[in-house]
Amino acid sequence: MTEKEARDKEQFERMKRNILALDLSLSDAPFHGLNHDHISGIxxxxxKVLKDTGITFESLIEERDKKDWFKP
Known part of the structure; x- marks a missing residue:
């Protein structure tokens, strides 16, 4: 694997973690001033980002559990 491929793979993994973290944090969004329209837009x-990728929130949650994402 080339250096660029390794960087791209790491960036892709980071993007998946960030998307999952953003989705999970939306449950607290109303307490931080976001209204229903903001949440719907997010x-x-x-x-839109996940469309046609085959990635679902369920698959991200499974991957989180396998790879111990967000564990201290």
Whole structure:
């Protein structure tokens, strides 16, 4: 694997973790001043990013559990 491929793979993994973290944090969003329209817009954007990738929130949660994402 070349250095660029390794960087791309790491960036892709980081993107998946960030998307999952963003989705999970939306449950607290109303307590931080976001209204329903904001939350709907964010969810729409996430779905647009994941469209046609085969990646689902369920698959991200499974990957999180396998790879111990977000564990101290």
């Amino acid at each position: 969810k729409f954007a996430i779905e």
